[in-house]
Amino acid sequence: MGAPRKFNRTRVYIPSQGPMSWQAFLAEPVRQWRTGYSAKTLAHCWESANGLPDEIAHMFDGSAELLVALPEHKVPLDGGNRDSQNDLFALIRFGDQTCAATVEGKVSEPFGPTVGEWYAEPSQGKRERMRQLCDLLGFDDVPPFHIRYQLMHRTASALIEARRFKTDEAAMIVHSFSAARMWFEDFATFARLFGAEVSPDLSSMVVLKSGQRLRLGWATGDEDFLKC
Template sequence: MKRVYIPSSGPSAWQAFLAKPELHWRTGYSAKTLAYCWESAGGLPPEIARMFDAPAELLLALPEYKVPLPGGSTQSQADVFALVRHADQTCAAMVEGKVNEPFDKTVTEWLNVPSDGKKLRISHICNLLGLSEQHLPQVRYQLIHRAASAVIEALRFKTDEAAMIVHSFSPDRMWFQDFAAFVDLFGLTAEPNAGVVTTLPNGLKLRLGWATGDARFLLA
């Protein structure tokens, strides 16, 4: 993980950090849409700010942020890692940008070949989030490892809470039900454009939210 970061020169600077820069940087898709939205905001996009208690302030945003997880070399790579100050709290937030892209494999599909590394990783994630493996089979793996990465960084930065927020630009809210199923694991009910909060076994608060992005950035 790099420790030195260079200030952004604009939305196009985000492209270089993508896993496949030429393939993933396309108008109407999440990577480019998200970059133009966040750069245009000059702080937190208003729909993201509404996920937090007012007033909410962006302290730092890092695109394509990687967090190591045990059980292999593949890291959890968030579209945006944001340190947010809201009310009298600080939050380490992972933001997952979407247009119509799915959340990829379910936990069952990801564990199709259950290596020792995968078993170690899923056990670690469950311990962090206070979840039982038996409740995960049809939940999207991307959602649980992204939430776990938020918790890892919240503990590392010693923030008051962690957050995992889906920043969706889909006019039809595609894949919202997958997000709602994930939130249901914590005994909570997901609603578009509203944040919900749970307290993890280690006492850390975890904030989950689905924010609807401004559709004009789909044309960027």
């Protein structure tokens, strides 16, 4: 036998043994795994649900079922080695339809840099990535600089995975545990780029230039999980 093969990316997933299993997949497992913050809160919420949390199920028409959920799911993008690391990726069935959804957990954390901050004096790699994101999202040009860059690549991740898994639609859902709905306006501003008006705990459907269906939603989670 020859030398063992080196794998840069695996397609093998290990079943979760509970919320603590999620910690190892964080970019910074010690710093990010804290009570009252999104990573730990999201893990406890989804593990306790034994399926879809009710507020996520309500984003869909009819009865919704979780098929599989992958914490800290990485989706490769053009223009460099840094993937989009999504808090959670879920395959969901509702009625006779399927959806590839990225879920972004939030408490008080912002959505990161704006497009203007991330794209200031862009490298060739950033230009390549921006072209890919705009193509996927159906934008003719770089979006306004006040738009949050994280919302772009999280949504693009859902669209990429929807194509890979051949689902009927893609979804990007913010799962917020903030009673004050912090950063909702940033999300609503992003949704307006697609002509969508969003409200908390409701989803909005748009059809992109590519023909892909995209569901955008803001789901309010149970604040009790902030204590876990």
